[in-house]
Amino acid sequence: MSKKLSFKLKLLMLLPFCLLLVAGAFAQGIAVRGKVTGNGGEALPGVTIVLKGSTVGTTSDVEGNYSLSLPSATGTLVFSYIGYVSQEVAINNRTTINVTLVMDAKAMEEVVVVGYGTVKKSDVTGAVASVSSEELSAYPAQGTVQALQGRAAGVQIQANNGAPGASFKVRIRGGTSINASSDPIYVVDGFVGGALPPPEDIESLEVLKDASATAIYGSRGANGVIMITTKRGKTGKPRININSSVSSQNEINRLDLLNADQFRDYIKEARPTFDLGTANANTDWQDLIFQKGGIQNHQLSFSGGGENVNYYISGNYYDQKGVILNSGYKRFSVTSNIDIKASEKLKVGLNLFAQRASQQQAYTQEGSGGLTPGVISAAFKFEPDQPIIDPTTGRFTVARLNDPQDNPYAVATQLENESLNDRIQGNFFGEYDILKGLKFRTTIGATTNSGRAGYFAPTTLNVGRTVGGEATVSGSKSTLLLNENYLTYTRDFGQSSNFSVMGGYSYQTSSSENWGGTGQSFITNAGSYWNLGGSSVWQSPSSGLTEWQLGSYYGRANLSLLDRYLFTATIRRDGSSNFSKNHKWATFPSGAFAWKMMSEPFMQGISAISQWKWRVSYGLTGNQAIAPYQTLARFSNVYSVIDGLAVNAVRPTVVANNDLTWETTAQLDIGTDISFLDNRLNFIVDYYRSVTRDLLFSVQLPQYSGYPNQLQNIGSVENKGFEFTLNSRNLVGEFQWSSDINFSRNRNKVLKLPGGNELQYSAAPGHLVGLGNTHILREGYPVGTIFGWIYDGVYQEGDEFLPGGGFERMAGGEKFRDINGKRDAQGKLTGEPDGVLNSDDRTIIGNPHPKFIWGFNNDFRYKGFDLNIFFQGSQGNDILSYTLMELNLLSGINNATTDALKRWTPTNTDTDIPKAASGRTRRVSTRWVMDGSYARLKNVALGYNLPETVVNSLKMSKLRVYVSAQNIWTITKYKGYDPEVNYMSEGATNSNRNLGLDYGSYPNAKSYTVGINIGF
Structure with missing residues (x-):
């Protein structure tokens, strides 16, 4: 063998060892740790630290500490944090790298989301309120709307009742309509009308309030816009987060009711000839229907990304057991976002959301055999001397004094009233950079919502017994499709001047289906509402189909001159199938100007003021929130018998209106944003006035016309008020304290009604016969x-x-x-x-609108501890309590509160409570109208972040444990269950007219929560 060949063989034999040595050299990475602080010495949590040019990265913990394993002792770390200047630091074989980030000279430059784009916060010309992810997920909330309560100035949120899964009424700067809906629209990741994700999946939320901000949504912007951006993946190693909490709940209050002996004395006085029988129980019906409630709230998310692909996937499970028997709500959802950089010019992404929600409830139901009372109102009224089971008949006891209604325990345990809802939503987007500064974006989204509801009154209840049991099943399905296409052009002119313009087209279509059936007289109760075929008495089935389309052209121009003068102009032209052929299209323009006064030379010597901006805007927005086909002549079914045969026909019931058009709201907003002491104190103050004209109003027609009423454009409503927001960083050292205060004052007034005539109407429970009109619309x-x-x-x-x-x-x-x-x-x-x-x-005799609403949030941090204290309240609103009207009428038809012990008698005349007397007429009076003001400790939470050494030893990036409590302290003069009530306020027609009412409302609950946040 030649020497040359021998040398080659030896070299080949050594090659694997050389490769191992090289691999070992590369495998010898380095662990770098350190602390990130601000230029004021405060620790900065959530700072992103990434190895430049790679996907390796981490974030700092609550104390600003970080730890990162790197493949090499060379390279550069990039530190970035909102509001601070990003910094690049060379590693140079160091294992400890402490960094001080310098606050950006324009610390207000974080980006806020507006319609069809984003804008720097300092360049916002309209009234926009931002709510962070941390605020929305501060405590276990049923949904995003509940989490928003009290967090933003000008936004009033009330639960329609405190039941698990109940809806909320949201008003931004007051109700703009009388008959049409005043609900805001929700835009989720650009999808108008999109499904709301759980609070834990939201990155940021913006509330657009004035015309400058909302006119870009034209016919749907009059009631404000809530913009939601969900969380997305970030470049770096995969991150796993677990958020889990368990809560215990109980009712917030109980009424003091008469016991059995007090009740019998009262009835004997009111109805001396009535035979109460021999019932001798002493039943606390409230105690029987209430139970220990609870919430489980769990979220698991995965996120990460590389140079070209980022992803975020989250699953959330929420399960609430109500504080009333057989009431509850469950929700399971999945949120998925993926962003792909397909090329240097093309970005694409897909947002997916799926949710299943089920609700079990015991509310008032109307059965053919009579009225089944709501569980709560029955617990108030039902006779305390009766037992649960009648020992004579072996059946549930029924009321003796009034209609033969079932006792509350029977209703709570026997009535079935359940619903199930599935929602699936997908939204695809693509963005292409055509030229420098010019890009095109298109989105295609669809959401489908399918629901089912079932109701069954068995023969164990009086309402079911009279008809042999009654069952109803109904279903619905709705599909919403949306396509948006728009171009955006931006250009920088230098000298801190720039220009941007956006224009596009939108098309949206909706289809809603519904169907249902009812059956009576079943052989057995075993089939519940799943056996309609087993009924021998079938009721008329129902079905329906509703469709609408909306086409829109829109545009916006922004101009910034010398970083001082900001101009915004928007316009949208909408065409809706909901309106008549003569008025299908309408145009909604707006304009805004902002002056960054702090950038003027004469302000440069004032070091105490960091930012000062003035804003003014004016514009038109619309409201098309009416059902389709309202402009058309419509017919209704008629059933009759001719020659002994059943026949059906149709008859005209609604006359056509070819001139029906949008409600239009004109709004003026004047505001200022001021920051002091290096942005440690930030004030936002706004004054606004809006007038809504061409109100969509149901006008009564003359009897000779043959039609009861017609929807017309008549009348106007005004809303005006002030908003005040203060954000402060009170302490910034080792002990940190920040506060957020918001205050809103709105005045609502009817300016014009048809013919100037006042309109009286009733907003009372249906069984309160003879009560008459309870409310009035008056100019x-x-x-x-x-x-x-x-x-x-x-x-x-x-x-x-x-x-x-x-x-x-x-x-x-x-x-x-x-x-x-x-x-x-x-x-x-x-x-x-x-x-x-x-x-x-x-x-x-009463005004249900508050004089002002407010929220007050405080966050404290010291080393690993954090404390949140959040108050929320309403002042000066009146409540009409039908509950107390029924209880304390003292006419001997049901139980009463202990106020009845103070009733007038010949020996007790120094009282304002009347004597017990049968036959007394119910009247709406100041006796039942009460101050509904309240201040509530909405949330208090104490958390602890475990030290970095402990977290690292557990192979985690974050470990926080906390305890919290919600609604545990309320100050109010209201005598009912809870001042946060909103009876009869659901549905578009009732949403603005029926305010401040209380009747057997499901109370809010006190909660005590323990939870844990884990990151990997």
Whole structure:
């Protein structure tokens, strides 16, 4: 063998060892750790640290500490944090690298999301409120809307009731309509009308309030816009986060009701001839229907990304057991976002969302055999001397004094009322850079919502017994499709001047289906509502289909001159199938100007002021929130019998209106943003006035027309007010304290009604027959004004009794004030008492709108500990309590509160509570109108982040444990269950007119929570 060949063989034999040595050299990485602080010495949590040119990275913990394993002792680390200048630091074989980030000279430059784009916060010309992910996920919330309550100025959020899964009413700067919906629109990752993700999956939320911000959404912007951006993957190693909490709940309050002995004494006094029988129980019905509730809330997310692909996947499970028997809500959802950089010019992405929600509830239901009372109202009213089971019949006891209604325990345990809802949503986007500064974006989204509801009243209940059991099943399916296409061009002119323009086209279509059936008289209760075929009495089935389309052209231009003068102009032209052929299209423009006064030379010497900007905007927005086909002549089914045969036909019921068009809201906004002491104190103040004209109003037609009413454009409503927001970083050292305060004052007023005539209407529970009109719409007063008599206590022996049909004229009877009655020659009321009580003596007795609403949030941090204290409240709103009206009427038809022990008797005359007397007429009066103001400790949470050494030893990046409590302290004068009530306020027609009402409302709950946040 030659020497040359021998050398080659030896070299080949050594090659594997050389490769191992090289691999070993590369495998010898380095662990780098350190702390990131701000230029004020404060620790910076959440700083992103990435090895430049790679996907290796991490984030700093709550104390600013970080730890990172690197493949090499060379390279560069990039430190980035919102509001601070990014910094690149060479590793140079160091294992400890501490970094101080310098606050950006323009610390307000974080980006906020607006319609069809983003804008630097300092360049915002409209009224926009931002809410962070941390605020939204501060405590276990049923959904995003509940988590938003009290977090933003000008945004009023009320639960329609406290039941698990209940909806919320959201008003941004007041209700702009009377009959049409005043709900804002939700835009989720660019999808208009998109499904709301859980709070834990939201990165940021912006509330667009003035016309400058909302006019880009044209016909749907009058009620404000809530922009939601979900979390997305970030470049770096894969991250796994687990957020888990468990809560215990109980009802927030109970009413003090009469016990059995007190009740029997009261009934004997009110109805001395009534035979109460021998029932001798002493049942606390509230105690029977309430239970220990609870919440489980769990989230698991995976995120990460590389140079070209980022991803975020999250699953959330929320399970709430209500504080009332057989009430609950479950929600499971999956959120998935993927972003792909397909080339230097093309970006594409896909957002997917899927959710299943189920709800179990025990509310008031109308059955053919009679009224099944709601569980809560029944617990108030039902006779406490009765047991659960009648020992004579072996059946559930029923009411003796009033209609034969079931007892509350029977309703809670026997009635079935359940719903299931599935939602799937997908939104694809593509963005292409055509030229420098010019890009095109297109989105195609679809969401489908399928639901099913089932109701069954078995024969164990009175309402079911009379008809042999009653079952109803209904279903629905809706599909929403949206395509957006728009171009954006930006150009920088230098000298801190730039220009951008955006224009595009949108097309949206919706299809909604519904169907249902009802059956009665079943052989057995075992089939529940799943056996309609087993009923021998079938009711008429129902089905329907509703479709609409909306096409839009829109554009916006932004101009910034010398970083001082900011101009924004927007315009949108919408065409809707909901309106008549004469008015299908409308145009909605807006303009705004902002002056960054702090950038002026004359302000440069004032070091205490960091930022000062003035804003003014004016524009038109619309409201097309009415059901389709309202402009068309419509027919209804008619059933009759001819020659002994059943026949069906149709008859006209609605007359066409070829001139129906949008409600239009004109809004002026004047605001200022001021920051002091290096942005440690930030003030935002706004004044606004909006007038909505061409109100979509249901006008009563003359009887000779043959039609009851017609939807017309008549009338106008005004909203005006102030908003104030303060964000402060009070302490920034080792002990940190930051505060957020928001305050909102809105005044709602009806400016014009059809013919200038006032309109009275009833907003009372259906079974309160004879109560009459309870509310009034009158020019110069708010929508939803309460209308009735002024209560003046009780008559005493020797008093002069005012005459009036149906009014009490006896000692101990209710006394009302005579305020009106005399009329002039033209028949108009003069406002002078006439000595007679009648309907003319009614007046405005309550305003359900608060004088102001507020929220106050405080965050404290010290080393690994964090403390959050959040208050929220409402001041100056009135509540009309039908609950207390029923209980304390003292006419001997149901139980009463312990106020009945103070009732008038010949030996107890110093009281304003009338005597017990049967036959008393229910009247809306100041006796039932109460101050609904409250201040509530919404959340208090104490958390602890385990030290970095412990977390690293567990192979984690984060480990936080916390305890919290919600709704544990409330200050209020309201005598009902809970001042946060909103009875009869669901649905577009009722949403603005029926305000401040309470009747057997499901109370909010107190919660005590323990949780854990884990990161890998």
